[in-house]
Amino acid sequence: MRILAFDSGIGGLGIVRCLRQDIPGACIDYLADTAVFPYGEQADDFLVARIVTLVGQAIARLRPDLVVIACNTASTLALGELRARHDVPFVGCVPPIKWAADLTQSRTIGLLATRATLTRSYLHDLRNRFAPDCTLVTYGARNLADLSELAFRGQQIPDQAISAEMAGLFSQPGGDAIDVVGLGCTHYTFLLDHFRRLGRPGLNWIDPAQAVSRQAARLAHRIGNITAKQQETGQAFFTALPEDIGAVLPGLRRMGYETARPFAERA
Template sequence: MRPPAGRPYGRAIDALDPDLVVIACNTASTLALPALRERYTLPFVGCVPPIKWAAELSRTRTIGLLATRATVRRPYLGDLQRRYAPDCTLLAHGARGLADLAECAFRGHAIATDAIDRELDALFGQPGGAAIDVVGIGCTHYTFLMDRLRAASPPGTIWLDPAEAVARQAATVLGPLGTAVPSRPARAFFTAAPAEPERLAAAMAPLGYGAPVLFENVAQGLCP
């Protein structure tokens, strides 16, 4: 089922006609997935904080989550703990600017060590934080900082990035659909002109993407 024509939330799906949509944001997944699945017949794959995975690996039964403030505030996080880690203490930190730092790192900028240290101090410095032995990331941007986060965290800390699990789930869902592998480069659409487009294009090229494209141009038929 599709929403009425012209609704903003349906424009990208109508214009691009995807076989599957990945909601590559933890906060957006908790907010939008139920409504999207109700309105559309195509499959959606979301991202959620890896609480279940962390609980399976933790020996101390104290697990950490590094995420955005919006994700940490969502009631969905408490629901995940009650369902999948009821015997664990969950210590979460909503980082103020870590997503922006991750985008800078992706574009090839140097990131100051103290900026990483401040966020980790806020996580491990909480009461009981010294017992954290597994930390999950609850923001898809943080993938680009994982090496830095691991290096700056207490020795032996296990870090979990659900990105590969999300990719595997997407591939599993696409398999029965028989979706053909596109011959042209993958395209990245933006709803606004991105900062430092040259740096961004250079960083995206090894991942198989062409230059960023404004979605408005596609929606208006100005771009094939």
């Protein structure tokens, strides 16, 4: 079983970590579009064209049995086009509104996300479809994606930096009633321990990485060849290698990758 996971940066590696547990023995290639990270600063039309091109090139080279789009922005913008172009099955990632609505007792759920995510119409569609009886309190975090990158590299994150972003959510109208918080960006998985430690007691924090991985595992079982162990664990590709590659490598190795490789884009 060969899987391709795609994200704009290192955030999707949290999903890879879950995939290695849920589909042991799979070869999981990872492609990070770091050349234009963060996606939230790019125009939608540009991103759709770029994502479709990059993922298409990766599919042609790596021949995966399954593709995981481990990025909220990429999933909502380009997943439909990718499915229309390729026969390989896809799994996407969206903010965990449905999961949060299933768990909340107060009927007030929180969502920490990037500012770009909160401007897109699909978020309102998710809320109307899965949580029409809930109050959705949102906050577009300014620094959490960058802090997540630092956490992945093993750097110390000041508590006050995390607390300030959390306060941005809980200070919103209705924030006091939140009992479930969904993470609306895959990067935030690397800050989950900080959220749980610094958040008020009784809060339920939802990381969509587990749900995405479980869905991928279900599809993998349908495809078959799930028990066949691959001789390789996969490769990690970057459209632009991080300048501090030495700080990134320990985290990559924890995810099962020996090194970072450049992904040569075709014109």
